[in-house]
Amino acid sequence: MRGPVIETTKRARRLRQSDNDAEGALWHELRDRRLNGYKFVRQFPIGRYFADFACRECQLVVEVDGSQHIANKHDQIRDRFMVSAGWSVLRFWNVDVLKDREAVLETKLAAVEQRLERQIDTNDLRFIAAEGYGETYP
Secondary structure, rough: OOOHHHHHHHHHHOOOOOOHHHHHHHHHHHHHHHHEOOOOOOEEEEEEEEEEEEOOOOOEEEEEEHHOOOOOOHHHHHHHHHHHOOEEEEEEEHHHHHHHHHHHHHEEEEEEEEOOOEEEOOOOOEEEEEOOOOOOOO
């Protein structure tokens, strides 16, 4: 089937309208190819999930999370699904996006350019690379 799936499109629109402050601030930095020419979209459907931000060219999902996501099992399942579908997943905290946006953008650029380690799991950042990440430069 070609064309949009109406229910998916409606849900993505609702999610975009309910962006939190951190997502809105980050979108301002990513829209219109502002991050070194890379195109990002918001609330991109991948299977039954929606990525906060995605770069289709780089197969990169970027999530911006609040404190309710600390050690969240649902997020771990979601991340494994996205990685198995060929997407690398990068997660930041809302507070970091709002207070240290420059570092967030630098990290995101490093992920897009495949300069990050394949797996990072710290207090303020999580990155899980999909198969093939780092083998070629976009």
